[in-house]
Amino acid sequence: MKHSSGMPAVMERPYLLMTLAGIGILGCAVLIIGTFVAQALVPDHHWVSDTISDLAAGEWEIVMDVALYGFAAGLFAVSLAAAHAHLGRTGWSIGVVSFAILAALVIIIGARNEYGDGDDDGVVIHIYLVYGLGALFTLAPLCMAGGIGHHSTWARRVLIGLALVWAVLCPVFLLSPTSIDGLLERALGLIACAIVVTLCAVFFEQGYRARIHYS
Template sequence: MDDRHPRAEKAHVVAHERPELLMFCAVAGLVGNVAPLVTITWGTLVTEHAFIADTISDLAKGDKKWIMDLGFYLNAGGLLGLAIASAHAHLGRAGWSVGIFCLAFLALVVTLLGLWDEFHTAGDNPPGMTVHTKLTFLLGPLYLAGPLAMARGAAGIGRSYPAFFLAAAAIWVVFATAFKLAPTDYDGILEKIAIGGTMLWTMPLSVFFLVRGWEKAHRITPTD
């Protein structure tokens, strides 16, 4: 007869990590990191996109806009996957929780960025301040707060993780600020470097959850 307390049994079940969930979310995260790189390259090759001057959003206009929109949606799916994995395998306190919400909100904002390119000039917005443009301002604090908030929790994974996360925040804030202040002739390259910098947060996080899930899936325990 099992005389374990029902509440203790329930707590054990809730706290148990599912390796298949971690690996699925990690793969989604990896795809979400790679997809924008592929679609930016693809879009540049099949359109008249000026890589240095034109922004990523410029790729989401015209007859080939679906290419960059696909990159937006896959990236959003990857961010959501990382949010789920981070919540499932919670590695910190309040800071880690803040990072989870940043990932989730980023997934929402990136999805809306893809959707609102369809209606880029819609509404009563003045020129240069469309709904799409307004949404981009939400990226600033989210991509800065997310890695900074998760850096302390990531220290328990390995010393390189907080270094990557802090570097992601630093690169983002420097180049995103430069993007807003620099002449439009250099908008595109500054924005692409800023977005690339964020991958120093999301890519290591994806790899970590993939490895963690793999190790847990192949670990033999007495309860297996």
Template sequence: MPRITETNSQMPAEVSEQPVLLSTLIFLGVFGCIALATSILIADFVVPNHDWIADTISDLGAGRYEFIVDMGLYAFAAALIGLAVLAAHVHLGAWDWSVGIIALIVFGLLVFLIGARNEYGDNDSDGWVIHSYLVYALGVTMTIACFALARGAARASPRYRTVLIATGIVWVASSPVFFFLPTDIDGIYERYLGAVSFVLVVILSHLFYQRAKQRKAY
């Protein structure tokens, strides 16, 4: 058998970041936020007798026009998983950054399942109803993602760390309140929480956008 030398068995010393991959997934991240916000806005006008202050996004995701918000949820789920791929491609931290990557993946899968299950807003009680558990898990993974990615993001700029930690604090303080609100205002509050989750996606997209620009400059 031919002898395998040390030279040809070694892996490349450096693995370069791919600007095209960065740009594509950054676009996906921003598009996911826009798609979800747009789908909610369209559904607010299309769904009959819908009160966007009192009725939640979950109410829009059930019934005849459920596909409108579902498409937005799927796009947002893809954005989160795309950011996880970006974070793995450009690994900026130690174990905590890796935890953040896993949290982004789980966050995206939870958003996808919430859209796919279609068991909310219509008093569904058939089978194994897991919507509430998905929402609880989503709240946890959002929190983990914000704090776990903060230290690594600081390597790009301390401002990213500040924004991620601030977003995590706001989320931790705000999200439990939703479950205690009267039903005549929980719709608008849920939209506020959605906007907070957008901050995570936008700040990470901006971080990787700046990274891609720097790579193109060389």
């Protein structure tokens, strides 16, 4: 994509693109570190049978809530970076919007606290938010794979592979017994982070190359 000047649009703000990519990766790091810290603080928490959601309720809920909000910030940064370095057509635009919605869903999940404490008063929407995560983390990378493939073959293959694994593992997680759902949820969390990191790596590289040419 070029402006009337003939210069790629991504070259306008290379440092913005690199910064957003960094925030995306940092958001994943915050989620992973926060999960480890939270499960160390919560007594009798078992990482195989107890879900990450269980960590976001109770005395130490603030730790997991911060981790979720950090991840949401990373998802929103990916959406902004993808909009700035628009590498595709309609499919890419769908991916941009999907990541923005994913960020909102994660924030709502962290704020609603409808899990882990057995509280079912009022309208419970947690399961519908989970369905949204499942659908959009499948849709977004698949929609972006084509556009990103013009710039990075490895990223295209990784995004397709991660999306397919995610799509297979999601129903397995929803139907799994409680004895292993914690392990499956953590696996899904790592896949989500891998999707974000893959995109951020390409965005950072795009920004870095643009910085060299722009300077």
